[in-house]
Amino acid sequence: MSTAEETAGGEAQPWGEVTPDAARRLLLAAVEAFAERGYHATTTRDIAGRAGMSPAALYIHYKTKEELLHRISRIGHEKAVEILRTAARAEGSPTRRLAEAVSSFVRWHAGGRTTARVVQYELDSLGPEARAEIVGLRRQVDAEVRGIIEEGVRSGEFDVPDVPGTTLAVLSLCIDVARWFNVDGPRTPEEVGALYADLVLRMVGAARG
Amino acid sequence: MSTAEETAGGEAQPWGEVTPDAARRLLLAAVEAFAERGYHATTTRDIAGRAGMSPAALYIHYKTKEELLHRISRIGHEKAVEILRTAARAEGSPTRRLAEAVSSFVRWHAGGRTTARVVQYELDSLGPEARAEIVGLRRQVDAEVRGIIEEGVRSGEFDVPDVPGTTLAVLSLCIDVARWFNVDGPRTPEEVGALYADLVLRMVGAARG
DNA sequence: GGGTGCGCTAAGCGCCCGCTCACCCTTGCC
DNA sequence: GGCAAGGGTGAGCGGGCGCTTAGCGCACCC
Structure with a gap:
């Protein structure tokens, strides 16, 4: 494994296992959005936007919003x-x-x-x-x-x-x-x-x- | 006050203060629906349906879903x-x-x-x-x-x-x-x-x- | 018994949702 | 250079959303 899975502070980066990079970015964006507004109040456009992508990009890496x-x-x-x-x-x-x-x-x-x-x-x-x-x-x-x-x-x-x-x-x-x-x-x-x-x-x- | 506000079991019926009757029925339906599915996943059609009314009836008693x-x-x-x-x-x-x-x-x-x-x-x-x-x-x-x-x-x-x-x-x-x-x-x-x-x-x- | 008004409905408007599709770049292999 | 593959985009579909509006029926008052 080439990248560290744990930071110095002991706080985990549990998303290291998610590849490729774009899929991880989308996942992180989804975590942020779901935490802020809740799952149902979060739109796929919002998730994609936070990850710097178009709404369609989400569906290359995940079948549905629920899969995220x-x-x-x-x-x-x-x-x-x-x-x-x-x-x-x-x-x-x-x-x-x-x-x-x-x-x-x-x-x-x-x-x-x-x-x-x-x-x-x-x-x-x-x-x-x-x-x-x-x-x-x-x-x-x-x-x-x-x-x-x-x-x-x-x-x-x-x-x-x-x-x-x-x-x-x-x-x-x-x-x-x-x-x-x-x-x-x-x-x-x-x-x-x-x-x-x-x-x-x-x-x-x-x-x- | 003609109706009891407390049942024998001590469980409150705090909705006694909500009038008229239709407004209370809508409120109770909304409580049920919000508790089951969450606010954002609940539709006004669902609330009205549980209260035995048409979707439009909700807006006679409440200005918006958020007011509920x-x-x-x-x-x-x-x-x-x-x-x-x-x-x-x-x-x-x-x-x-x-x-x-x-x-x-x-x-x-x-x-x-x-x-x-x-x-x-x-x-x-x-x-x-x-x-x-x-x-x-x-x-x-x-x-x-x-x-x-x-x-x-x-x-x-x-x-x-x-x-x-x-x-x-x-x-x-x-x-x-x-x-x-x-x-x-x-x-x-x-x-x-x-x-x-x-x-x-x-x-x-x-x-x- | 006719008028008045309130509680309610049927229909639907405009919007934005999750998701799809046709197409376009970049990359890597020969 | 040609070309396949795969990550990405712009546009948009079908549908369900919150909410509105026009009008109906019934209780009530004189």
Whole structure:
């Protein structure tokens, strides 16, 4: 691979796998537009315009507008699973791994807010087959977090009466960051990640710090 | 007032104030449609059809499709403020009031999921002036919750290093219920409300029941 | 019982949507 | 240089959108 897939800041460039170059530019333009206005309010003319192309160019690389959303959604969810899987399978106590999972997941939602917004909130705009595929990836996301919490309960580090419910709440908290996070706001993604990791450790009754 | 505004279950019928009857039927149809497909994917023909009317009937009661969304959003946000204000100003310790605020707010999001979904997720579909008005109501929502947490910190019941950040997280957790809650799922609104109240008390470091 | 006005409909206007098609450049191979 | 291939464009099709308008029917008042 000749181009770097990760920048120095740790922020992923997950679109490196998309070729050729024009297809990637269109995909990036679509992410921006979908995040700003939503899938249904975005026109193919707008996407093509942002990518510096004519409306027809879109259809050389993608069959439909929905295929664009599907591709974005799949790549984004794969990235989400990868982030959580890395944290879940790292070394260290469940407490440390849960904190790392939450803070890195939150950093991804805050830092790549445009992508995360599309990934998390435009699921219903997909057709049935595409949605079914993405729902499968979401189950993997849920399983990774639930796994860490279960381990912490077994080891006695956590005190969690309702593991599925708490898993849901933890993921919900992280995902909703994509809705409210503001790049020009007072908090950096790192700060929100640290705050949320602390709050989640409180939620599972873990000893902190 | 000849008709009841509240049902026995405590679930509000906040549309009682909308008159005449045809206007209310259209508003309810719009809530359903917006919640299901989103504002931009909903057509005025669909709304009118659900209300059993012709497309033109909509424009007798509302100037534009956006006015429908604006009205729904304002009524919904006013209800949200009312729920939190009631809990915040009740008697009892900050711990009790925070638990009541969270559980009732969650019950509203879960039970009236269609309304809550529109209220919480279609804000960006409003024009600038309408959005500005709604943002003001949101600030009131934030202030009510922050007020309870501040009181708990002052009284020594809570241990919260970052009050604005924790307020944000608590509200985020409650609001996101509207995204994931499923009426056919395993949990009732009451169960989710109780679970979330407990999780939030853990987040603020309060002694629990 | 005739007039008045309101709630509603049938029809349709103008616009812009997603998408297609015929054609045009550039590139690389012989 | 000839030529095939593929990325790109300009123009435009069919259709559905938000919204308007002309007119109808029914409840109500005198």
